[in-house]
């Protein structure tokens with residue numbers, strides 16, 4: 001039986017940004033946590049968990065989905081059996097209680113050892129987490145992900161600063177693409193992180209060049225352990241934001 005909870009066995013409050021609460025999920029191997037999370041999942045979610053060939057992705061999905069269920073049930077005041085998930089045309093999940101869509105907004109991201117879940121009463125949001133690591137394909141990735149100004153700035157950096165900059169840009173962009181619900185069906189090289197944030201500010205505002213109506217808030221949530229970002233649609237801007 002799921003005891004809905006804002007704080008749990010493998011998740012804990014991480015930070016708050018405006019109306020959004022962000023939770024940090026511990027994805028370290030733990031058979032007891034995984035067994036507990038599996039008990040809370042729906043039949044469909046358990047089948048999805050079983051379809052993962054490798055233990056790592058299976059564990060990350062199961063622990064994140066279990067924590068998501070606990071956090072949402074706590075906020076919505078329902079038990080886990082009444083909570084189901086639908087998905088948008090590009091796969092972004094939304095919550096239903098008793099088959100009725102709920103306005104609550106949430107987004108999930110899994111890294112290797114940590115996940116993040118962001119939740120807000122309404123307004124679109126996206127979250128992303130990546131554990132930074134030196135990658136042989138960093139140059140190719142940067143080429144595919146960064147816009148012209150970002151590429152120039154990346155080109156001036158060396159060593160660790162280069163890796164840090166890349167993962168910062170990557171998570172900020174992915175959080176924005178996930179907030180919009182389009183993910184990588186958008187080309188991340190076609191928009192740039194606001195200049196102040198590129199230069200180190202931890203928060204800023206952003207408009208997609210081809211969807212300028214919504215002024216998004218972006219926050220760098222990175223720590224020593226990982227790069228992470230949140231993108232949030234401020235609630236006063238919600239009116240008529242459906243094509244934003």
Ligand SMILES: CC(C)(COP(=O)(O)OP(=O)(O)OC[C@H]1O[C@@H](n2cnc3c(N)ncnc32)[C@H](O)[C@@H]1OP(=O)(O)O)[C@@H](O)C(=O)NCCC(=O)NCCS
Pocket residue numbers: 061064065089090091092093107108109110111126127128129174177178179180181182183184185
């Ligand atoms: C969204 C996307 C960037 C996530 O990439 P990822 O490497 O799996 O990254 P993360 O771990 O950060 O995020 C995974 C979570 O994002 C959420 N998600 C899935 N699709 C999403 C979307 N379109 N927008 C926002 N969030 C999405 C899910 O909660 C997922 O976790 P879950 O399946 O365990 O619940 C990537 O899946 C993508 O680009 N999807 C869209 C592609 C598309 O257009 N598909 C169309 C057919 S469905």
